[in-house]
Amino acid sequence: MSVPEVVTALHHEESTDPLLLGGETFTSRLLLGTGGAPSLESLERAIRASGTQLVTVALRRVEASSSGAMLEVLDRCGVRLLPNTAGCRTAREAVLTARLAREAFGTPWVKLEVIGDEHTLLPDPIELFDAAEQLVADGFTVLAYTTDDPILGRRLADAGCAAVMPLGSPIGSGLGIRNPHNIALLRDAVSVPVVLDAGIGTASDAALAMELGCDAVLLASAVTRAREPERMALAMRHAVEAGRLARGAGRIPRRWHAEASTQMSGLPEL
Amino acid sequence: MKVSVNGTPTDVGEDATVATLVAARAGGHDRVAVARNGDVVPRSSWADTRLTPGDRLEVLAPTAGG
Numbered sequence: 001m002s003v004p005e006v007v008t009a010l011h012h013e014e015s016t017d018p019l020l021l022g023g024e025t026f027t028s029r030l031l032l033g034t035g036g037a038p039s040l041e042s043l044e045r046a047i048r049a050s051g052t053q054l055v056t057v058a059l060r061r062v063e064a065s066s067s068g069a070m071l072e073v074l075d076r077c078g079v080r081l082l083p084n085t086a087g088c089r090t091a092r093e094a095v096l097t098a099r100l101a102r103e104a105f106g107t108p109w110v111k112l113e114v115i116g117d118e119h120t121l122l123p124d125p126i127e128l129f130d131a132a133e134q135l136v137a138d139g140f141t142v143l144a145y146t147t148d149d150p151i152l153g154r155r156l157a158d159a160g161c162a163a164v165m166p167l168g169s170p171i172g173s174g175l176g177i178r179n180p181h182n183i184a185l186l187r188d189a190v191s192v193p194v195v196l197d198a199g200i201g202t203a204s205d206a207a208l209a210m211e212l213g214c215d216a217v218l219l220a221s222a223v224t225r226a227r228e229p230e231r232m233a234l235a236m237r238h239a240v241e242a243g244r245l246a247r248g249a250g251r252i253p254r255r256w257h258a259e260a261s262t263q264m265s266g267l268p269e270l
Numbered sequence: 271m272k273v274s275v276n277g278t279p280t281d282v283g284e285d286a287t288v289a290t291l292v293a294a295r296a297g298g299h300d301r302v303a304v305a306r307n308g309d310v311v312p313r314s315s316w317a318d319t320r321l322t323p324g325d326r327l328e329v330l331a332p333t334a335g336g
Contacts, residue, residue: 033335033336034334034335034336035334035335035336036334036336037334043334056335056336057332057333057334057335058332058333058334058335059303059330059331059332059333060330060331060333061276061277061328061329061330061331062276062295062296062299062302062329062330062331063276064333065299065330065331065332065333066331066332066333066334068298068299068300070332070333070334071300071301071332084335084336086335086336096305096308096309096310099310100303100304100305100310100328100330101303103303103304103310103312103313104301104302104303104330104331104332105301105332106301171336172336198336220336221336
């Protein structure tokens with residue numbers, strides 16, 4: 001194989017290295033939240049630029065919900081829907097919301113969120129685990145939004161969650177990945193996909209998540225609230241692919257001192 | 271009779287069902303879900319589920335969300 005052929009093959013193979021999630025195959029490793037977009041047109045352009053195949057949606061009282069136009073956009077984009085349980089504070093609320101979403105959207109997939117605090121929107125681990133067990137028993141494909149605690153992540157995976165989705169930092173904060181070490185530990189602790197969810201601010205955060213070994217990235221605000229959502233969506237797409245490639249390529253070890261890349265032998269005396 | 275719909279006290283007819291409620295409150299919406307007194311009412315049961323006084327109903331529809 002010539003060099004161009006190898007590069008082409010690598011590019012093709014690596015950039016489409018599929019994500020196996022909940023028994024389904026995805027060629028994109030970027031999941032997009034639909035919340036926060038300034039308009040449906042902006043959302044559609046961002047979805048298309050991101051290349052995502054899986055987007056989150058929510059349920060709200062009908063008076064406060066978007067019109068059917070949003071669903072038309074999502075259907076037109078050909079993306080799969082992942083209902084969330086955003087806003088739920090107890091296992092009971094989250095389980096009921098998941099069941100309502102299954103009824104409304106006709107999917108057993110759920111992004112399970114159980115929030116413990118209004119200011120940080122951090123997950124409540126006790127309620128989360130309770131809800132995860134109930135939903136797995138009820139046949140749901142549970143993608144659990146969780147803290148970056150590797151032990152809790154392992155417990156959620158052991159309970160049958162299809163994916164564990166640790167936060168990088170609080171939802172919408174754009175603070176990036178505050179504890180990369182925990183994300184890497186969590187990645188090693190479970191065999192199901194790990195999706196970095198929440199806290200991404202810009203493209204380098206998404207790339208770092210993938211370099212740490214995450215299988216995918218889920219983000220919303222970083223794109224929908226960017227000054228130019230479509231352009232940021234494209235940046236995120238490239239960042240996720242770059243991070244995945246870098247992870248697979250094997251980075252050089254960190255060194256305390258420099259190591260010349262130009263040979264010293266043959267150096268002239270000038 | 272009086273029921274609560276999405277947190278608002280509401281008068282409905284004596285023969286009201288979940289189906290008539292959805293038609294009145296969410297006519298133009300697709301992929302609606304209904305909870306009655308804390309339980310899901312499956313779409314297949316909407317027409318047969320008669321409302322009773324004091325019912326707490328939540329009529330939900332899709333919206334954007336992270």
